Structure formats: structure tokens, C-alpha cells
Amino acid sequence: DAGVIQSPRHEVTEMGQEVTLRCKPISGHDYLFWYRQTMMRGLELLIYFNNNVPIDDSGMPEDRFSAKMPNASFSTLKIQPSEPRDSAVYFCASTKGNYEQYFGPGTRLTVT
Amino acid sequence: GENVEQHPSTLSVQEGDSAVIKCTYSDSASNYFPWYKQELGKGPQLIIDIRSNVGEKKDQRIAVTLNKTAKHFSLHITETQPEDSAVYFCAASPPSGGYQKVTFGTGTKLQVIP
Numbered sequence: 001d002a003g004v005i006q007s008p009r010h011e012v013t014e015m016g017q018e019v020t021l022r023c024k025p026i027s028g029h030d031y032l033f034w035y036r037q038t039m040m041r042g043l044e045l046l047i048y049f050n051n052n053v054p055i056d057d058s059g060m061p062e063d064r065f066s067a068k069m070p071n072a073s074f075s076t077l078k079i080q081p082s083e084p085r086d087s088a089v090y091f092c093a094s095t096k097g098n099y100e101q102y103f104g105p106g107t108r109l110t111v112t
Numbered sequence: 113g114e115n116v117e118q119h120p121s122t123l124s125v126q127e128g129d130s131a132v133i134k135c136t137y138s139d140s141a142s143n144y145f146p147w148y149k150q151e152l153g154k155g156p157q158l159i160i161d162i163r164s165n166v167g168e169k170k171d172q173r174i175a176v177t178l179n180k181t182a183k184h185f186s187l188h189i190t191e192t193q194p195e196d197s198a199v200y201f202c203a204a205s206p207p208s209g210g211y212q213k214v215t216f217g218t219g220t221k222l223q224v225i226p
Contacts (some may be wrong), residue, residue, distance in 0.1 A: 042218040
């Protein structure tokens with residue numbers, strides 16, 4: 001398996017623009033997670049899905065952030081409008097009901 | 113919710129020496145404690161985990177210990193090698209039915225000096 005795939009790997013955008021991050025989980029995995037990593041706050045869970053249904057979005061910082069999982073093989077994290085403080089590395093991870101999470105390579109987002 | 117504290121934030125050791133990273137957690141109900149290794153430019157990867165029904169687990173040069181009474185757990189790496197240089201994260205997870213939500217520590221940057 002190719003592992004968790006994320007795109008783009010790097011994104012640079014201007015404040016106010018919409019940003020969409022994409023994730024393809026490992027085939028057969030039924031949980032998908034979105035994390036944000038910054039020096040100040042470490043690794044934060046934003047939202048997770050089970051069987052394409054959002055289970056816990058309590059980590060989503062504000063209404064500018066939204067996530068969808070239209071099918072078992074694809075998820076998006078959208079930020080609209082983006083702000084400089086959203087600059088971070090965003091990780092997607094997936095698992096099949098057990099505890100080990102498999103992380104993707106991350107998307108480094110820079111908002112200027 | 114769960115709160116995980118991790119120390120030290122940075123650690124430098126000579127190649128061949130041992131490294132120890134310590135974590136404490138707040139929720140006494142937590143019963144799953146994974147450790148992840150993150151290399152530069154990559155996502156975290158699970159290296160070892162322990163469940164609350166055991167006090168220690170080993171895998172080659174890596175071991176994890178758990179003290180449920182004190183609510184702390186530690187990662188021990190023996191005979192360190194340059195390729196062990198990375199950021200290590202501890203995590204804890206309380207049971208909540210279905211999938212257990214994992215809370216990560218703030219990370220330890222380990223540097224192994226050749």
C-alpha cells in the first residue's frame with residue numbers, strides 16, 4: 001500500500017484566500033484524522049471521521065475551518081478565509097479500528 | 113480531557129549512550145500509551161505502545177515503562193545510533209467507546225552525536 005497520501009505537500013497563499021488540503025487514507029481503514037502541528041501548540045487533533053462520518057470536531061479552531069469525507073478514500077480540510085496564524089503543518093492519519101495511526105507526510109501551509 | 117506533559121523538550125546524547133524521555137498524564141482512566149517517532153519532513157510513525165495491563169514492554173533497543181499509580185510512563189532507548197535522531201512524541205488515550213482519542217505530548221527532540 002502507498003500509505004496515507006496528502007496533497008499538496010507545500011502550499012503558500014495570501015491571507016484571505018481559500019485553502020483546500022486533501023487526503024487519501026490507506027485502503028480499508030475506517031478512521032481518518034486531521035491534525036495540525038505547530039511549534040507553539042505541538043500536534044493537535046482537529047477532527048476525526050469514522051466510516052466517513054465526523055465523530056469529533058471539537059478541535060477545529062473556528063468556523064473558518066471545515067472538513068469533509070465524501071467517501072472512504074478521500075477527505076478534505078478547507079480553510080476559508082485563511083489567516084497567517086493558520087500557518088502550520090497539517091497531517092492526515094488513518095487507522096483500521098485499532099490504535100495505531102498511520103500518518104501521511106503532511107502539508108506545510110504558509111499564509112502570508 | 114486528557115493532558116499529557118513530556119520532558120525534556122530537547123535531549124543530546126553520545127552515540128552508544130542511553131536516552132530516556134518521560135511523560136505524565138492526567139486522566140487515570142487512560143489505558144493506551146503509544147510512542148511516535150517523527151523524522152524531519154515526515155509524519156509521526158508508531159515505534160512502540162503499551163497498554164495499562166502491563167508495566168513494561170521491550171522491542172530490541174526500545175523499551176517503555178508504565179507506572180499507573182503515578183500516572184507516568186517513559187521511553188528508553190539503549191545503544192543510541194545517529195538514526196535515532198528525531199522528535200519523539202508520547203501520547204495517552206482514555207477509553208470512550210469505539211475509537212480511543214489520543215492526546216499527544218509536546219515532543220522531545222533527540223540528537224545522537226556520533
